[in-house]
Amino acid sequence: MQVNDISRTKSAELYEKAKTYFPGGVNSPVRAFRSVYGTPLFIEKGDGSHLWDADGNEFIDFCGSWGPLILGHNHAAVRENVMRVMQKGMSFGAPTALENELAELILSNNRFIEKLRFVSSGTEAVMSAIRLARGYTKRDKILKFEGCYHGHTDSLLVKAGSGLVTFGETSSAGVPKPFADETVVIALNDEEALQKAFEDFSGQIAAVIIEPVPANNGLLLQTKDYLNYLRELCTLNGTLLIFDEVISGFRVGFEGAAGYYDIKPDIITYGKIIGGGLPVGAYGASAEIMDHISPVGSVYQAGTLSGNPVAMAAGIAQISELLQPGFYDKLNAKTADFVSDIRSHVAEKGYELEVFTIGSIFWFAFTNQVSITRADQIDPESMLKFKAMHRELINRGIYFGPSGYEVGFISAAHTQEDLERTKTAIFDSLEIVFSN
Numbered sequence: 001m002q003v004n005d006i007s008r009t010k011s012a013e014l015y016e017k018a019k020t021y022f023p024g025g026v027n028s029p030v031r032a033f034r035s036v037y038g039t040p041l042f043i044e045k046g047d048g049s050h051l052w053d054a055d056g057n058e059f060i061d062f063c064g065s066w067g068p069l070i071l072g073h074n075h076a077a078v079r080e081n082v083m084r085v086m087q088k089g090m091s092f093g094a095p096t097a098l099e100n101e102l103a104e105l106i107l108s109n110n111r112f113i114e115k116l117r118f119v120s121s122g123t124e125a126v127m128s129a130i131r132l133a134r135g136y137t138k139r140d141k142i143l144k145f146e147g148c149y150h151g152h153t154d155s156l157l158v159k160a161g162s163g164l165v166t167f168g169e170t171s172s173a174g175v176p177k178p179f180a181d182e183t184v185v186i187a188l189n190d191e192e193a194l195q196k197a198f199e200d201f202s203g204q205i206a207a208v209i210i211e212p213v214p215a216n217n218g219l220l221l222q223t224k225d226y227l228n229y230l231r232e233l234c235t236l237n238g239t240l241l242i243f244d245e246v247i248s249g250f251r252v253g254f255e256g257a258a259g260y261y262d263i264k265p266d267i268i269t270y271g272k273i274i275g276g277g278l279p280v281g282a283y284g285a286s287a288e289i290m291d292h293i294s295p296v297g298s299v300y301q302a303g304t305l306s307g308n309p310v311a312m313a314a315g316i317a318q319i320s321e322l323l324q325p326g327f328y329d330k331l332n333a334k335t336a337d338f339v340s341d342i343r344s345h346v347a348e349k350g351y352e353l354e355v356f357t358i359g360s361i362f363w364f365a366f367t368n369q370v371s372i373t374r375a376d377q378i379d380p381e382s383m384l385k386f387k388a389m390h391r392e393l394i395n396r397g398i399y400f401g402p403s404g405y406e407v408g409f410i411s412a413a414h415t416q417e418d419l420e421r422t423k424t425a426i427f428d429s430l431e432i433v434f435s436n
């Protein structure tokens with residue numbers, strides 16, 4: 001069934017104004033809707049699984065602020081804890097009991113880290129983890145994977161050149177080439193390339209950084225065997241293994257991907273969910289590694305608003321909910337049923353579409369490959385189909401992140417009714433996408 005485009009009059013007005021204030025009208029590039037149809041939607045409010053834009057259009061939200069909102073929007077426990085704490089002041093630049101409280105909740109329920117430090121974003125967590133690894137190993141090079149995103153820190157804004165093992169080429173202006181030269185980039189899920197990188201740069205690699213659940217360039221699920229092999233090679237070479245769990249942490253289970261695959265990295269970075277919707281990041285490791293950080297160690301890292309009480313309050317409330325018995329079983333089962341119904345429909349219709357999933361994450365890939373583990377297996381042309389689907393979904397009140405390379409998230413707030421309505425909207429949208 002065809003439907004009309006929703007009204008975006010107010011959003012368009014706000015966007016015109018915003019373009020005079022901010023480059024591209026936004027404070028983070030993907031928000032500009034460059035790879036989907038129409039004006040970016042300016043959001044007015046969110047409640048549970050639903051969002052409302054400035055024109056009063058209502059959506060069921062599967063972006064969840066790009067991952068943090070695992071309980072949905074404006075969750076009562078999070079809101080109330082934030083309001084309670086902020087009555088006592090917003091920031092002191094001195095320690096508070098709230099930092100202990102959030103650390104205790106995390107560390108006593110996580111087998112993989114013994115100490116952590118709070119920062120204010122995922123980028124900052126990654127940047128600090130890299131410095132820690134370099135300081136700890138007294139080596140300079142880091143190895144990353146094509147198709148993993150680690151925030152916008154200079155040395156990680158690099159992409160692979162041609163060849164099995166390459167120095168990174170900068171993927172942003174403003175990153176000096178000598179920085180990129182310290183970063184080695186290889187493809188995901190390629191044991192041979194990994195082996196060769198450790199041979200070519202023997203004794204030089206401080207750390208390997210990976211999203212153990214790569215979820216920023218499609219959902220490029222790795223095998224447990226490959227991740228184990230990576231762990232083994234890092235250990236053999238005296239290289240630290242960093243799991244960037246800014247998305248997967250507290251998402252694929254309380255202990256994130258480390259727990260899911262039962263693999264112990266040397267350093268873990270967190271962000272997104274940990275802050276309950278406020279700006280929080282963290283990095284953690286064994287006490288022995290973490291004690292290389294200042295003021296006890298020689299690796300400097302600091303933050304005026306680190307461990308901010310209001311942000312800690314949001315994190316404490318959200319993390320406490322995640323520790324309720326059965327939280328993840330229920331959320332993951334709900335997601336598995338949703339994906340399974342879509343897959344059955346797609347199979348029946350014979351559409352060229354795969355839905356990849358882990359935990360409460362899903363990704364629509366317009367392909368007939370049954371497995372995608374590397375960035376170069378994604379056909380850029382397939383994004384045209386995503387773009388068409390995104391428009392149809394928006395018009396039917398379903399909000400997916402505005403790029404086909406982004407994954408979707410199910411939250412505890414999504415009801416069976418939400419998911420039934422969403423499936424109907426997806427089926428109607430796909431019919432249109434595949435009839436053109």
Ligand SMILES: *Cc1c(COP(=O)(O)O)cnc(C)c1O
Pocket residue numbers: 121122123124126149150151152211216244245246247271272281
């Ligand atoms: C989002 C993300 C980051 C960056 O976090 P910001 O809070 O946006 O700075 C880093 N790594 C991964 C895996 C992410 O998903």
